[in-house]
Amino acid sequence: TPTASSSNPRRVAYFYDPDVGNYVYYLGHPMKPHRIRMAHNLIVNYGLCDDIDETGESEGSRSVNDPIVQEYAEGDGERAKTERLTGSRGKSMQVFRPRRADRGDMTKFHSDEYIELLEKVTPETAEYLTGGGVRCLIGEDCPAFEGLFEFCSISAGGTIAAAETLNSGAADITINWAGGLHHAKKTEASGFCYVNDIVLGILELLRIHPRVLYIDVDVHHGDGVEEAFYTTDRVMTASFHRFGEFFPGTGDVRDIGMKRGKGYSINVPLRDGIRDDSFHSIFKPIINSIIEHYQPGAIVLQMGADSLAGDKLGGFNLTLQGHAECARFVKAFGLPVMMLGGGGYTTKNVARAWTYETAVMCGKELDENLPYNQYMEYYGPRYKLEVLSNNTDDHNHPEYLDAIKRSVLHNLKNLPH
């Protein structure tokens, strides 16, 4: 299969399960899985891919004896075999309904007891099973909701399938907007995250690649992924996040990894109000230096949309273009990329951002006027593909950003091996 250089078109595989939008944390909880269905509907109505229905069929689906079906199926783990390819002609990318992760997949990182708890906890039994919500943090942030384990299986199944697809060489870029749940720990839920799909996907990539780079632009620190790989040099984690009186509180610039991992965790702590230009002035030089010094074989990019201006929880001031520029910049290195979702609490803007960023990876331009879609009323009154910055203060003074940048670049120059 032809390898794509950074110039010619990249083969994009996109993973989506039509059930994902049905899960609800609880009324009033900021995390709304419905946002993923909104993004999918916009992606389909912009014509970037065919839709996929409950059976995984779509009008563009191929018959099982179609050569590419055989190639895809043979080239990959058994997960692919259950897959119906919907590689439709003329669309910019292929959409797949991923196999759901099972406890065997999940316990590649998480403890047996923790996954056993996730499988059996219900809203009714949560209090009792979690010792009052303390042992596994199942409570305000991480409630036990109806279908919790299925939701985790869909999220993790998508990211594992996306990693397998990159490993098989069947695509250059893979996308799972239901993934990116970066706070989940080995034995406990945290920050709306229960199963760390990112860690599971990176473990899959490590079967092929000696070095994997993880980049996190969610407004919250990617603590679960950093912790999982804190003492190894086989994964470099780089998180750009709001820091100071903000959840989860970790991610200080001085936290750089330990043991063989010393120097392989990068934290870029930022203040609220950061705008496109100041964000890029620190993001681009750091990513350039990381790629130069670390030379990863593959990149995992968590595109949490709560770093957009106007997010309910975030406090940053990035525009749609500014947020998407991170994906565009990473794509240009021409390395295999797995792009994942994450946070994002102003749901109409989450759908806008992830639709736009899907198009960026496909190399497609989108009309700024939204196409008619199932959730059109959410996008009023302008019905545009835009997220504009506001006039809140940027508390990231240039000398602050410069000091952080110098500290990070200095550490990168001195990587031990």
Ligand SMILES: CN1CC(C(=O)N[C@@H](CCCCCC(O)(O)c2ccon2)c2nc(-c3ccccc3F)c[nH]2)C1
């Ligand atoms: C004990 N105190 C509560 C803890 C706390 O402040 N938790 C953060 C959690 C924010 C999680 C952000 C998740 C994420 O965006 O990073 C994400 C989600 C998926 O991938 N990434 C938070 N919870 C809320 C929240 C929770 C329930 C209801 C309303 C809320 F505002 C807002 N922010 C401390």
Ligand SMILES: [Zn+2]
């Ligand atoms: Zn977040």
